[in-house]
Amino acid sequence: MDTLEQPDLTRYAALLPDTGEPGFGVYVHWPFCAAKCPYCDFNSHVRHQPVDQERFTAAFLKEMATVRQMSGPKTVTSVFLGGGTPSLMNPATVSAILDGIAKHWHVPDGIEITMEANPSSVEAERFRGYRAAGVNRVSLGVQALNDRDLKFLGRLHNVADALKAIKLARDIFPRMSFDLIYARPNQTVDEWERELKEAISYAVDHLSLYQLTIEEGTPFYGLHKAGKLIVPDGDQSALLYEATQEITAREGLPAYEVSNHARPGAESRHNLTYWRYGDYAGIGPGAHGRLTRGGMKIATATERKPESWLDLVECHGHGILDQEQLGYEEQADELLLMGLRLKEGVDLARWQQLSGRDPDPKREEFLLEHGFIERIGNSRLRCTPSGMLILDSVVADLAC
Incomplete structure (x- = not known):
């Protein structure tokens, strides 16, 4: 071609x-x-x-x-x-x-x-x-x-x-x-x-x-x-x-x-x-959102079936079925899950502020020694190319 x-x-x-x-x-x-x-x-x-x-x-x-x-x-x-x-x-x-x-x-x-x-x-x-x-x-x-x-x-x-x-x-x-x-x-x-x-x-x-x-x-x-x-x-x-x-x-x-x-x-x-864990409005059938209100992050989800969503909106002004207030630990986990997908990695200070702790030293040292993660200065943590191949496991280890 x-x-x-x-x-x-x-x-x-x-x-x-x-x-x-x-x-x-x-x-x-x-x-x-x-x-x-x-x-x-x-x-x-x-x-x-x-x-x-x-x-x-x-x-x-x-x-x-x-x-x-x-x-x-x-x-x-x-x-x-x-x-x-x-x-x-x-x-x-x-x-x-x-x-x-x-x-x-x-x-x-x-x-x-x-x-x-x-x-x-x-x-x-x-x-x-x-x-x-x-x-x-x-x-x-x-x-x-x-x-x-x-x-x-x-x-x-x-x-x-x-x-x-x-x-x-x-x-x-x-x-x-x-x-x-x-x-x-x-x-x-x-x-x-x-x-x-x-x-x-x-x-x-x-x-x-x-x-x-x-x-x-x-x-x-x-x-x-x-x-x-x-x-x-x-x-x-x-x-x-x-x-x-x-x-x-x-x-x-x-x-x-x-x-x-x-x-x-x-x-x-x-x-x-999404990957930097910002806020976003989700509009329409099956849309998800993350909205910060009063210092807390709210997860929203709407009705998935289009016609049912349409009826809900026309009756109530929205099709949102679920509004969940995410705790700080949940937000920290989501930040880690999303941010480690990025080459730029995760802002450690933001993660520490949400989770209220530092990464577990033993788990971090294990991942560092095996070449799955690396520090970018003192401010960011990211997966290496090898770590990206087992991303879910890396996230699970660091989140514990």
Whole structure:
């Protein structure tokens, strides 16, 4: 396949730079998809009749008003329209949602506003409509660069559709990312290296590269349990991961998080808010949020089923089913869980303030001696590349 002409990378400098602060994000969940992928356990739903977008838009705006009362005045540092498939929304729906966010919170010019899109639902006019509404970053669910594996993954697009979508996104939006899934059945390191190098030739400034995971409740889970779907074992997965890190670093897209790679300065601001343990408002069916109120952090979760969420919002002003006040120890654990995913690591002073203690000296020394973690001066702690391979174990050890 022909390599796309490389764009002017100074285009993304127009967005506000990363300050290093956690920030405050707004996440809006559009729960509808054209088809349900067999590996997906996200809150996504297929509807065979047209969705009443005006009614859902009104509900999004109504829930925003309630969440604004909970959050108080905030300056938004990023907006993320996720799903589901947000690119099934009409541009007018996106415009109304972004206008609503600007009505309820302060939204400075130049913040990152991301929309997820599937290549099968991409049209040039629709993309231009999203750009006119204010979207300045698009994240495409490409997932594979060969038609055989796209079919296996249940995707509705083929490679030609993906390349068309990538080109449109590069032409229309200041920033663009796309996702790939690797560690697929029978995938060799050589095959993945070739596919990854091809992907990098199409990328502008960001790639999200996820290993295929088998999630309970998905069709892939049943096939895997029955022995009909075999994924790479731990050793093979580690080799694939190591190849990913080596190639992306060499090509100027180093990992800044376990599965995310960017040219310096082009990291996803919204996802950094999650990983730096900032606050974020969760709007829409199945959305989660973290809001600090009165010095305490509140975890929110909304009704997952779209129609049930819609009824709740229209009756009560929101679809929030769960509000949990997180204790300081819980916040410290979440900070550690999220922050150790990042190459920049965790702010130790912040963790100590929340947990009320220092890391256990024996556990820290063990992890340091085995090369799983390292100190960055006296202020930060991070996982090494070896530690990233056993991240869950490292977090569990340090959290004890």
